[in-house]
Amino acid sequence: MVEKVLDLQAIERTGLFKGLYHVLGGAINPVDGVLPNNLKLAELKARLGRANGEAKQVEIILATNPTTYGETTALYIEEMLKPLGITTTRLARGLASGSYLEYIDATTLQNALKNRR
Numbered sequence: 001m002v003e004k005v006l007d008l009q010a011i012e013r014t015g016l017f018k019g020l021y022h023v024l025g026g027a028i029n030p031v032d033g034v035l036p037n038n039l040k041l042a043e044l045k046a047r048l049g050r051a052n053g054e055a056k057q058v059e060i061i062l063a064t065n066p067t068t069y070g071e072t073t074a075l076y077i078e079e080m081l082k083p084l085g086i087t088t089t090r091l092a093r094g095l096a097s098g099s100y101l102e103y104i105d106a107t108t109l110q111n112a113l114k115n116r117r
Contacts, residue, residue, distance in 0.1 A: 001021070001022045001023075001024060001044070001060055001061065001062055001063060001064075001077070002021060002022075002023055002024065002063045002064070003023075003024050003025075003026055003027050003064055003065060003070065003073070004023060004024075004025070004026065005023055007023075007063060007065070008021050008023060011063060017061075019061075022040070022043070022044050022047065023040065024039045024040050024041070024044075024064075024073065025038075025039055025040050026038065026039055027039075027064060027065065027067070027069040027070050027072070027073040028069060028072045028073045028076055029069045034069075036076055039073070041077070041080065044077075045080075048081075048084065048086065058086055058087070059087045059088070059089060060077075060081060060086055060087070060088045060089070061088075061089050061090070061091065062074040062077060062078065062088055062089065062090050062091075063090075063091050066093055066108075074090060092115050093108065093111035093112070093115060094108070094111055094112035094115055094116075095108065095109075095112045
């Protein structure tokens with residue numbers, strides 16, 4: 001699941017993802033008046049409903065942007081899908097190659113530590 005078509009295209013360029021996409025049409029951003037009902041969440045629920053019993057075997061990858069709005073959107077969707085028993089995962093977050101720790105913001109560094117391998 002991605003915020004916009006350009007995000008889908010970026011993932012497609014990797015050649016690694018072989019699943020289906022769902023484009024939300026943005027991210028939750030109350031400052032700009034974008035609320036959950038403005039996103040394509042009803043369509044997502046409908047797609048999962050059409051999958052019937054198979055929906056619980058689906059993994060939804062929340063590929064939102066690593067911004068406050070993207071994180072808020074991902075958390076909202078995780079909570080929305082939790083009662084349905086659907087597995088959600090997130091894209092890994094961390095340090096970019098060639099970066100210096102002294103210049104990394106706290107959130108990025110926290111994610112890098114949490115998701116270390």
